Amino acid sequence: MKRLSLRARLTLIYGGIFLVAGLVLLAVTYVLVDQRTAAPFGVALRDVKPIVQGVEGKLTGDQAEQLRLIVRKVQGDARNQTLDSLLTQGGIALGLVSVVAIAFGWLVAGRALQPLHQITGTARRIAGADVAGRGLHERISLSGPADEVRELADTFDEMLERLDRSFDGQRRFVANASHELRTPLALNRSLIELAVSRPDASEDVRRLGESLLAVNERHERLIDGLLTLADSEKELTARSRMDLADVADHVLDQVVGEGAGPTVTRQLQPALVVGDPVLLERLTTNLVENALRHNVPEGGRVDVRTGVRDGRATLVVSNTGPTVPSYDVEAIFEPFRRLSGERVGSGRGFGLGLSIVRAVARAHGGTVSAHPRDGGGLVVTVRLPEAPTPQPPVPGVPDDPAGTRRS
Numbered sequence: 001m002k003r004l005s006l007r008a009r010l011t012l013i014y015g016g017i018f019l020v021a022g023l024v025l026l027a028v029t030y031v032l033v034d035q036r037t038a039a040p041f042g043v044a045l046r047d048v049k050p051i052v053q054g055v056e057g058k059l060t061g062d063q064a065e066q067l068r069l070i071v072r073k074v075q076g077d078a079r080n081q082t083l084d085s086l087l088t089q090g091g092i093a094l095g096l097v098s099v100v101a102i103a104f105g106w107l108v109a110g111r112a113l114q115p116l117h118q119i120t121g122t123a124r125r126i127a128g129a130d131v132a133g134r135g136l137h138e139r140i141s142l143s144g145p146a147d148e149v150r151e152l153a154d155t156f157d158e159m160l161e162r163l164d165r166s167f168d169g170q171r172r173f174v175a176n177a178s179h180e181l182r183t184p185l186a187l188n189r190s191l192i193e194l195a196v197s198r199p200d201a202s203e204d205v206r207r208l209g210e211s212l213l214a215v216n217e218r219h220e221r222l223i224d225g226l227l228t229l230a231d232s233e234k235e236l237t238a239r240s241r242m243d244l245a246d247v248a249d250h251v252l253d254q255v256v257g258e259g260a261g262p263t264v265t266r267q268l269q270p271a272l273v274v275g276d277p278v279l280l281e282r283l284t285t286n287l288v289e290n291a292l293r294h295n296v297p298e299g300g301r302v303d304v305r306t307g308v309r310d311g312r313a314t315l316v317v318s319n320t321g322p323t324v325p326s327y328d329v330e331a332i333f334e335p336f337r338r339l340s341g342e343r344v345g346s347g348r349g350f351g352l353g354l355s356i357v358r359a360v361a362r363a364h365g366g367t368v369s370a371h372p373r374d375g376g377g378l379v380v381t382v383r384l385p386e387a388p389t390p391q392p393p394v395p396g397v398p399d400d401p402a403g404t405r406r407s
Contacts, residue, residue: 290353
């Protein structure tokens with residue numbers, strides 16, 4: 001059973017209190033009027049008798065008794081009519097005023113809860129941000145008297161401030177550390193290449209140099225992945241209108257080589273989006289490389305499709321490969337994680353590929369989902385907002401394709 005909203009409950013409380021108070025007041029008034037009219041109502045017999053005697057002379061005993069009965073009856077009827085009128089008209093007036101009170105209580109409750117709606121709206125916008133930590137710069141900044149609601153809003157703003165600083169510090173640390181590590185890695189690569197290229201270098205030195213170069217290259221790819229992941233969680237500064245089909249076609253030409261390997265099929269339909277070309281190319285590259293790397297040794301297959309579905313530009317990459325448990329799919333989108341919770345430490349990669357894919361998609365207001373493919377492998381679907389249809393230029397107005405120009 002759905003519970004009433006807080007505004008409705010407050011309105012019912014206001015209206016209920018007013019109605020109970022009105023009923024108590026009506027009951028007290030009824031009792032007081034009833035007690036006041038318990039005495040001879042209207043005129044007393046002693047006041048009526050001299051008047052009648054002065055007009056018609058002295059009354060007989062029976063006539064006087066009949067006159068008393070008539071006066072008592074008139075008094076009783078008048079008293080009953082007065083009490084009935086009090087209950088009827090008082091009840092009608094109480095009902096009308098109660099309706100007005102309930103409507104007024106609805107308005108008062110809405111105004112009293114307006115600050116809470118502002119807090120809820122801010123929290124909902126922050127929670128609905130496409131990337132964790134984005135939107136924390138927003139504040140409630142509630143104005144008004146320093147009451148309990150204002151104290152709640154100020155406390156919420158203080159919490160957002162601390163979270164914002166924490167997320168910014170984390171992103172800056174990853175970016176700065178990655179940049180700082182690039183320099184010694186580049187220096188190591190230069191020294192190793194110099195050592196193995198010397199004419200008097202022995203075969204052992206050359207083999208050792210090749211191994212060190214492979215390790216160094218692996219570390220450089222890790223740093224590059226961390227930088228991409230950090231950059232994709234920032235606000236996009238470069239936005240261009242592009243076709244996902246063109247991006248996927250270019251990536252496949254660059255990544256897929258000739259010779260043995262999985263069979264790659266392309267079903268590339270137009271899918272226009274607005275976003276960062278570098279990040280979207282990296283997203284597509286990671287998906288294709290992941291599909292090629294985690295495939296069966298022989299007879300493998302990779303399918304790449306683009307198009308528009310339900311008003312969203314989609315990129316679907318599926319491959320053959322080992323069976324993926326459905327409960328383990330979400331884990332592969334976490335940094336440094338692979339299937340069955342396996343950490344990095346082998347030569348298959350660092351577990352950053354799909355993490356970067358999800359971060360880039362969220363930065364563009366999109367989503368990424370994956371599900372196991374029948375027979376083994378994985379199907380990864382990226383959905384991005386479709387680019388709006390460009391408006392025809394108006395004669396005499398300079399062409400300014402807002403949202404499609406690189407910043």
